[in-house]
Structures are given as C-alpha cells and as structure tokens.
Amino acid sequence: MVKGGDRLDGRKGAGGWPVGVLFSQSGVTAGIERTQLNATLLAIDEVNDAGGVLGKPLIPIVYDPASDPKIYRRLSENLLTEDGVRIIFGCYMSSTRKAVLPVVEARDGLLFYPTLYEGFEYSKNCIYTGAAPNQNTVPLAKHLLDTYGNRFLLVGSNYIYPYESNRIMSDLVVQSRGKVLDEIYVPLSAKPEDFDRAIRELRKHKPDVIFSTVVGSDTARFYEAYRQAGFDPAKMPIASLTTSEAEIAEMSAEAAEGHITAAPYFEVLETAANARFVSAFKQRYGADAPVTACAEAAYFQVHLAANALAAAGTDRPAALLEPLRGSEFEAPQGTVKIDPDNNHTYLWPRVARIGADRRFELIWNPGIRVKPDPYFIAPTLDEWWMAEAMTSVR
Numbered sequence: 089m090v091k092g093g094d095r096l097d098g099r100k101g102a103g104g105w106p107v108g109v110l111f112s113q114s115g116v117t118a119g120i121e122r123t124q125l126n127a128t129l130l131a132i133d134e135v136n137d138a139g140g141v142l143g144k145p146l147i148p149i150v151y152d153p154a155s156d157p158k159i160y161r162r163l164s165e166n167l168l169t170e171d172g173v174r175i176i177f178g179c180y181m182s183s184t185r186k187a188v189l190p191v192v193e194a195r196d197g198l199l200f201y202p203t204l205y206e207g208f209e210y211s212k213n214c215i216y217t218g219a220a221p222n223q224n225t226v227p228l229a230k231h232l233l234d235t236y237g238n239r240f241l242l243v244g245s246n247y248i249y250p251y252e253s254n255r256i257m258s259d260l261v262v263q264s265r266g267k268v269l270d271e272i273y274v275p276l277s278a279k280p281e282d283f284d285r286a287i288r289e290l291r292k293h294k295p296d297v298i299f300s301t302v303v304g305s306d307t308a309r310f311y312e313a314y315r316q317a318g319f320d321p322a323k324m325p326i327a328s329l330t331t332s333e334a335e336i337a338e339m340s341a342e343a344a345e346g347h348i349t350a351a352p353y354f355e356v357l358e359t360a361a362n363a364r365f366v367s368a369f370k371q372r373y374g375a376d377a378p379v380t381a382c383a384e385a386a387y388f389q390v391h392l393a394a395n396a397l398a399a400a401g402t403d404r405p406a407a408l409l410e411p412l413r414g415s416e417f418e419a420p421q422g423t424v425k426i427d428p429d430n431n432h433t434y435l436w437p438r439v440a441r442i443g444a445d446r447r448f449e450l451i452w453n454p455g456i457r458v459k460p461d462p463y464f465i466a467p468t469l470d471e472w473w474m475a476e477a478m479t480s481v482r
C-alpha cells in the first residue's frame with residue numbers, strides 16, 4: 089500500500105526530461121484523481137514511444153499527495169527543489185491547486201492543471217486545461233432553467249470550489265428571476281448521516297433542481313441518500329459538474345440513473361480521437377476503468393506540454409509559454425487550444441444524463457468550441473450563446 093507522500097516512480101537525472109505527477113491515490117478524491125494519473129502516464133508513454141522529446145524521454149516522478157493540500161504543497165516543494173523538476177502535472181481539488189501554486193510560482197515551475205474549477209484566477213506559472221465556469225456552469229444552468237425550473241437548492245463539499253461555484257450558479261439563477269432555496273455544505277470524507285440535513289431540506293423545499301458540488305467518494309453517499317429518500321430524478325434531478333464516470337463507478341445504477349452532468353468530455357463521445365484514447369486507456373487499465381473529463385484533460389495537456397518542450401528545447405516556463413500559448417491539439421473531445429489571453433483552454437461544452445446502465449447519454453451537444461472566460465466577464469445567460477457563436481471554431 090502506498091502511503092501519502094511516498095514516491096512511486098521516476099529517476100532523478102536519468103538522461104530525460106523529469107516531470108512531476110501529483111494525483112492522489114488515496115483520500116476522498118482518489119477515484120477521480122486515479123483517472124487523471126492513468127491518463128497522464130498513458131500520454132507520457134505515447135510521447136516516449138514516439139521517440140520522446142528531442143530524443144529524450146519524459147521521466148515521470150510520481151507521488152501520492154493523498155487528497156491533502158498540505159501534502160500537495162510539500163511534494164511540490166520536493167519536486168521543484170530535490171527532484172529537479174520544472175513541469176508538474178497535477179491537482180484535482182482547488183484547495184490543492186491553491187496550496188501548490190505559490191510554491192510553483194516561487195520556484196519558477198509550471199503547473200498543468202487538468203480539472204474544472206471556479207475560475208477567477210490567472211498565473212503565468214499555470215496552464216488550466218479543465219473547464220472554466222463559462223464552459224460548464226453556464227450551459228448547465230441554461231439547460232436546467234429551460235427544462236426544470238428556477239428554484240434551486242445547492243449542496244456541496246466544504247471547501248473553496250463549492251463555495252465559489254455556488255456563487256456563480258446563484259448569480260445565474262437570480263439573473264433568471266429564480267431562487268436559491270438553501271445552500272448546504274457537508275464535510276469532506278462525509279459520513280452517510282452528514283447528508284441528513286440536505287435530505288430534510290429537499291423534502292421541505294421540493295426544489296426544481298439540486299446543484300451538487302459534492303466531490304469524490306462523498307458523491308456516491310449523496311446520490312445513494314437521495315435514492316433512499318425516494319425522490320424522482322425526472323422531476324428533481326441532481327445536476328453537477330463534479331459527478332463524472334469515476335464517481336458514478338462508486339454508486340449503484342439505481343442511485344445514478346437520471347441525474348445530469350455538464351462537461352467538455354464524456355467517455356461515450358464518438359470522435360475518432362476518443363475511440364483511440366478510450367481503447368488505449370481500457371487496454372492498459374482494464375475494461376472497467378472509468379475515463380473522465382478530468383482524465384481527458386490530463387491526457388491532452390501532456391501532449392501539449394511535450395509539443396511545447398520540443399519547440400522550446402528547454403523546460404524553463406518562460407520559454408515554454410511562447411509555443412504553448414495559442415497551441416492546439418486534436419483531443420478526444422475535439423481540437424482544443426490554449427488561449428494566449430489567459431492560459432486557459434478553448435473547450436467543447438456538453439450536457440449529459442446518466443442512463444440505466446450508468447453510462448452518460450448526451451442531451452445537449454452544441455458542437456461549439458468555447459473561448460475560456462475565467463473572470464466571467466462576458467456571460468449573461470443569453471449573451472453567452474452569442475459570445476460562443478462568435479468565437480466558435482469547428
């Protein structure tokens with residue numbers, strides 16, 4: 089068993105490009121982060137099998153930060169000082185990114201962050217490849233408001249991403265003259281009874297929609313509690329940005345069915361690049377290994393980093409940023425592009441519902457690549473669509 093902080097792989101100075109890999113294999117978000125680790129190592133092997141970067145392999149130095157911001161911070165310090173690493177692929181929870189980024193900035197590293205998050209951040213030492221709120225929260229809100237109604241109840245895990253994501257969702261609900269009926273937080277690594285209050289409030293308010301920012305293995309507990317309470321997802325679905333194939337794999341089919349997620353990627357997407365990605369992933373990690381939006385971002389960001397490394401010939405962040413900014417890659421979700429304005433990524437928003445077989449079914453797939461707007465400057469619910477159309481590239 090690997091303990092938090094243990095080093096798992098990699099060799100120092102072995103004639104390649106050392107890269108740090110920080111995804112948890114233990115703790116509350118291990119399920120989703122393992123998909124990110126798997127995808128990162130798959131992409132690193134693809135780069136190395138194709139000859140590496142300028143003839144030298146990427147050498148992953150992998151630690152288990154155990155879903156703990158303090159361990160994340162310590163390991164990022166180790167990577168940047170002792171292991172001779174400048175590039176780090178890592179982080180799921182925003183609390184862990186916020187623990188790592190000051191170290192990365194102080195030590196002149198470059199963090200590639202492959203997770204949806206709350207936005208309102210920029211660092212020249214970070215490339216953000218997960219969705220910003222205009223690329224997932226807005227399309228989700230639009231779908232929910234058009235389909236179910238405007239009385240929302242918010243349930244989240246107790247840390248920064250849920251607070252901030254709820255603030256953005258609340259703004260959108262109020263913009264549509266709706267109402268947020270309550271906002272409830274449960275501790276990370278929640279016990280089943282931690283959801284009792286949420287269930288009581290759901291019974292009392294009967295909202296049109298529940299917006300869940302619960303993360304990791306707590307997600308299954310919440311969906312199971314909802315199911316046991318006898319609620320009907322056709323009338324009052326749980327909608328989320330953090331319920332992916334990984335969290336669904338931890339719950340029963342009955343608890344999962346009918347609920348909704350917005351993301352730029354789902355395992356079921358039918359693109360040629362996704363057929364190759366899913367096939368390689370399953371071959372390596374097993375037929376039941378979940379493939380998630382966060383894994384897909386972890387996968388394509390390694391390829392973007394390797395291409396930039398080949399162009400720059402050095403892993404110094406300032407030199408890497410030149411070729412990275414504006415660079416594109418044919419990712420499984422569609423061709424993605426790093427926005428030179430803000431170091432975030434042009435992505436393809438989609439909304440899906442979980443079917444009886446625990447697989448997602450797409451219910452809104454507009455086929456538009458959306459410019460990231462991390463400071464949420466443009467969007468109102470209606471103008472959002474106009475802004476998209478103007479910046480769309482197929």
Ligand code: ACM
Pocket residue numbers: 180181182183203204205206249250303330
């Ligand atoms: C998250 O904490 N960014 C999911």
